[in-house]
Amino acid sequence: MVEVQRVLGVRHPDDPEPVESTKVVAARLLASVGVALSPFVGGAIPALIALLLARQAEADIRASEGFLLGASRLPVIRRLSWTAIGIAAAVIVAALLVWVIALARAAGDASYGGGVAVSL
DSSP, rough: OOOOOOOOOBOOOTSSOOOHHHHHHHHHHHHHHHHHHHHTTHHHHHHHHHHHHHHHHHHHHHHHHSSSSSSHHHHEEEEEEEHHHHHHHHHHHHHHHHHHHHHHHHGOTTTSOOOOOOOO
């Protein structure tokens, strides 16, 4: 039988090479798409998915004992995702503010267009 032995700093030849987590790659892509689409409010959905993937990737990286890489990219992914969500929220608030101001300006106007004679 082959005895598998791990010594500090020495890997067994049958151990796989460390690779970057695919969830980190997907989260980075989704966070970038979220920032690009956030002015159109559609960026919030990819940003939320990127946050979920970042959480899962962090758990996977910790459980892999060093065979999955990419933990250093997770804070940047989270910042990009929250930035996209913040921009999308700001766009929604601005649109609601414009709508409320338009309603307030139209509050004193005649609802029928002003071209109708009213008899008393």
